[in-house]
Amino acid sequence: MKKVMMGNHAISYGATLARVQVIAAYPITPQTQVVELLSEIVADQRLKAEFIKVESEHSAMAACIGASSAGARAFTATSSQGLALMHELLHWSAGARLPIVMANINRAMAPPWNIWTDQNDSLSQRDTGWMQFYCQSNQEVLDTVIMAYKVAEKVLMPVMIVLDAFSLSHTYEIVDLPDQAVVDKYLPPFDYQYKLDVKNPHTYGGLTTPEWYMEFRIKMHEAMDQALVEIKKEADVFEKAFGRRYDTVDPYMMEDAETVLVTSGTAASTARFTVDQLRAQGKKVGNLRMRVLRPFPFADVRAQLKNAKKVIVIDRNISFGYHGIWAQEVKSALYGHSQVPVFNFIAGLGGRDIFPETISDIVALVDKKKKPDQELYWVEVKR
Amino acid sequence: MKPTLPLEELMSPGHLACQGCGAGIAMRTTLKALGRDTIFTFPACCWTVIDGPFPYSCLEVPLLHMAFEATAATASGIKAAMDALGKSKTTICGWAGDGGTFDIGLQALSGAAERNDDIFYFCYDNEAYMNTGIQRSGATPYGAWTTTTPVKHFKKEVKKSIDDIVAAHKVPYQATASVAYPEDLYKKLIKAKEIRGFKFIHIIAPCPPGWKARPEDTVKLARLAVQTGVFPVYEVENGKYAQTLKTANRKPVLEYLKLQGRFKHLKETDVAQVQQLVDRRYAELEKRFQEK
Numbered sequence: 269m270k271k272v273m274m275g276n277h278a279i280s281y282g283a284t285l286a287r288v289q290v291i292a293a294y295p296i297t298p299q300t301q302v303v304e305l306l307s308e309i310v311a312d313q314r315l316k317a318e319f320i321k322v323e324s325e326h327s328a329m330a331a332c333i334g335a336s337s338a339g340a341r342a343f344t345a346t347s348s349q350g351l352a353l354m355h356e357l358l359h360w361s362a363g364a365r366l367p368i369v370m371a372n373i374n375r376a377m378a379p380p381w382n383i384w385t386d387q388n389d390s391l392s393q394r395d396t397g398w399m400q401f402y403c404q405s406n407q408e409v410l411d412t413v414i415m416a417y418k419v420a421e422k423v424l425m426p427v428m429i430v431l432d433a434f435s436l437s438h439t440y441e442i443v444d445l446p447d448q449a450v451v452d453k454y455l456p457p458f459d460y461q462y463k464l465d466v467k468n469p470h471t472y473g474g475l476t477t478p479e480w481y482m483e484f485r486i487k488m489h490e491a492m493d494q495a496l497v498e499i500k501k502e503a504d505v506f507e508k509a510f511g512r513r514y515d516t517v518d519p520y521m522m523e524d525a526e527t528v529l530v531t532s533g534t535a536a537s538t539a540r541f542t543v544d545q546l547r548a549q550g551k552k553v554g555n556l557r558m559r560v561l562r563p564f565p566f567a568d569v570r571a572q573l574k575n576a577k578k579v580i581v582i583d584r585n586i587s588f589g590y591h592g593i594w595a596q597e598v599k600s601a602l603y604g605h606s607q608v609p610v611f612n613f614i615a616g617l618g619g620r621d622i623f624p625e626t627i628s629d630i631v632a633l634v635d636k637k638k639k640p641d642q643e644l645y646w647v648e649v650k651r
Numbered sequence: 652m653k654p655t656l657p658l659e660e661l662m663s664p665g666h667l668a669c670q671g672c673g674a675g676i677a678m679r680t681t682l683k684a685l686g687r688d689t690i691f692t693f694p695a696c697c698w699t700v701i702d703g704p705f706p707y708s709c710l711e712v713p714l715l716h717m718a719f720e721a722t723a724a725t726a727s728g729i730k731a732a733m734d735a736l737g738k739s740k741t742t743i744c745g746w747a748g749d750g751g752t753f754d755i756g757l758q759a760l761s762g763a764a765e766r767n768d769d770i771f772y773f774c775y776d777n778e779a780y781m782n783t784g785i786q787r788s789g790a791t792p793y794g795a796w797t798t799t800t801p802v803k804h805f806k807k808e809v810k811k812s813i814d815d816i817v818a819a820h821k822v823p824y825q826a827t828a829s830v831a832y833p834e835d836l837y838k839k840l841i842k843a844k845e846i847r848g849f850k851f852i853h854i855i856a857p858c859p860p861g862w863k864a865r866p867e868d869t870v871k872l873a874r875l876a877v878q879t880g881v882f883p884v885y886e887v888e889n890g891k892y893a894q895t896l897k898t899a900n901r902k903p904v905l906e907y908l909k910l911q912g913r914f915k916h917l918k919e920t921d922v923a924q925v926q927q928l929v930d931r932r933y934a935e936l937e938k939r940f941q942e943k
Binding site: 316321326328330333334338340342357360464465466469470476480 | 725
């Protein structure tokens with residue numbers, strides 16, 4: 269069934285179709301519609317779930333950890349400051365190997381207060397052990413919620429689904445709502461092997477000495493390696509079930525591209541519009557949309573950028589005193605494998621629009637340079 | 652002689668509690684009342700260590716260790732999952748120390764109490780951050796020495812009234828208890844287990860290293876805390892207060908204070924101040940006990 273819906277509602281429908289059993293959430297702009305719709309769906313008993321209206325995001329994640337540990341499929345959604353407040357428990361949920369799924373609406377960190385899109389909130393959580401999937405359409409958001417549980421429950425690591433504030437969360441698009449029966453077949457009920465069980469009592473998360481701590485950590489890392497395999501596998505399985513394909517990266521006009529624009533989130537659709545315009549002028553430009561931040565798809569990134577002459581990474585985020593964060597990731601993947609120059613542009617922070625002209629100006633600037641003469645370039649900044 | 656408590660032990664020997672640990676007695680008694688169909692979550696607290704290091708555990712019920720400030724919300728999450736999975740009969744318990752309850756965990760505690768989630772929240776109260784080395788908490792009483800309230804600047808603030816804070820949430824059941832009176836605690840838990848909604852149990856649990864007391868005095872101190880009125884033992888059921896351990900002739904607080912090195916710097920005037928604080932609190936509670 270096709271339905272016009274905002275990105276936030278695509279999350280709610282995704283969670284409903286995934287038959288989540290416990291939802292714990294706290295309101296934050298621009299996430300609120302996610303939980304508002306879920307509240308209605310649960311109240312109407314269209315979804316058999318417990319909804320805990322907690323008093324903070326920290327408690328939202330704590331409740332998800334409790335629920336997931338007891339064997340329920342747990343879900344929450346947040347944004348920005350809320351995600352930052354959860355930070356401690358993001359480490360905890362990953363360390364506890366819980367397949368929790370959360371949607372995070374990318375919103376700038378304060379101060380100054382700003383509710384618009386910016387990736388510093390989610391990218392700051394890079395090293396917590398959460399998988400991160402960045403979406404560019406409402407259809408992808410809904411599909412990714414369903415796919416996320418599949419991957420998370422296979423490898424026992426949590427997943428964060430990430431989408432841009434307003435430019436996706438509040439933008440209405442046509443979304444194909446899959447049949448519940450098809451989703452049920454794709455995502456069967458989950459029986460957590462390590463659940464809190466009074467008939468088979470165990471202690472989880474207890475004090476662990478240096479003798480054993482590293483063994484827990486390598487298992488998490490191996491689970492993330494396995495997650496990459498599962499994500500690649502699910503690209504095929506999901507496509508077979510639903511007719512839509514999502515991989516770790518999403519290439520556009522990349523076959524003969526000499527200049528590659530690397531983007532994430534909704535900036536990709538603007539980049540693609542610009543690529544079309546530049547192609548019409550005879551310029552061999554392509555776009556590589558990064559979908560998965562963790563586990564990082566090294567092989568796919570290297571393969572996609574193998575023939576590029578110049579790589580431009582547009583970051584809607586900044587690691588102060590360093591580069592944009594996607595640029596760091598891409599450079600690190602290419603190091604020792606490629607000599608291609610990587611140009612890093614910081615654009616669109618705090619929800620500033622990234623226009624087609626923004627991107628064509630970037631390409632024009634790069635055209636004039638053989639290699640970067642600055643560590644990074646800030647674009648369209650008032651001085 | 653007929654035993655006053657079940658003989659079955661769900662807490663094994665070999666745990667890592669200090670000699671004379673009140674928190675150990677509190678857990679042992681609690682498990683006798685709640686039985687095997689019970690799940691616990693602990694924040695950072697003494698019990699993080701007492702239970703035993705990986706891969707050991709001294710408890711014969713499932714236990715989820717959790718972050719410091721998250722006890723109540725975690726228990727709410729476990730409860731929601733058990734409801735969703737059709738296992739509503741299992742008793743879900745948060746079990747935290749005083750720091751994790753009075754201070755860092757207060758927000759989550761308030762949230763769960765306000766939602767009236769069907770869980771037990773236990774606070775075993777040893778009146779300071781004992782696991783980290785005796786730092787003052789909101790539960791540390793007036794006059795006490797801790798490593799962050801040295802003798803020259805002993806604690807001048809009164810103990811936070813956590814029971815009144817919880818009572819302000821109008822929870823269906825709350826009680827105080829002392830490890831010196833296990834039958835009283837047991838009876839309360841057997842009753843509370845059948846009550847649906849939020850249940851708060853506050854247990855005074857002496858800490859020999861933190862209180863600078865002799866391990867063999869733990870039960871004596873827990874008894875004196877009640878007999879002097881320092882820690883009145885009562886329950887509140889749907890707003891109705893009832894004193895469960897009567898203390899007709901209260902002993903002077905000095906009898907309680909003098910067994911503890913943490914109070915040994917107190918001058919006569921300071922002791923008088925403690926006595927006054929205790930008298931005032933006791934009078935306040937007595938009024939509530941008499942309310943019909």
